[in-house]
Amino acid sequence: MSEVASMAAASTQMSQxxxxxxxxxxxxxxxxxxxxxxxxxxxxxxSDTAVPTAGANPSDRVGANIDVKA
Structure with a gap:
């Protein structure tokens, strides 16, 4: 009978x-x-609060003007 009880307890524990x-x-x-x-x-x-800032990035202006001196 103890085998049945232990199997039932193990089954209950697994279910829980x-x-x-x-x-x-x-x-x-x-x-x-x-x-x-x-x-x-x-x-x-x-995206709702982002404001477009054209030209705010310094890399947008790099290379735009070339200073040439002889």
């Missing part, structure tokens, strides 16, 4: 572990979804 793992996976998926939403909001915020 499986449920716990599934819950952890669901929490992780939800966390990843929330992080993705937050990142998208940040990216949208950047």
């Amino acid at each position: 572990q499986r449920v716990s793992e599934q819950a952890q996976i669901q929490v992780m998926k939800k966390s990843m979804d929330m992080q993705q939403q937050g990142a998208m909001q940040l990216l949208e915020g950047i």
Whole structure:
């Protein structure tokens, strides 16, 4: 009878572990979804507030003028 009880206990423990793992996976998926939403909001915020600044980059002007002295 003790073999049956130990098998039942092992089965119950495995079942509880499986449920716990599934819950952890669901929490992780939800966390990843929330992080993705937050990142998208940040990216949208950047594109909404970005101001085009033509010529603000110094490398845009490099080589535009050449000083030639003989």
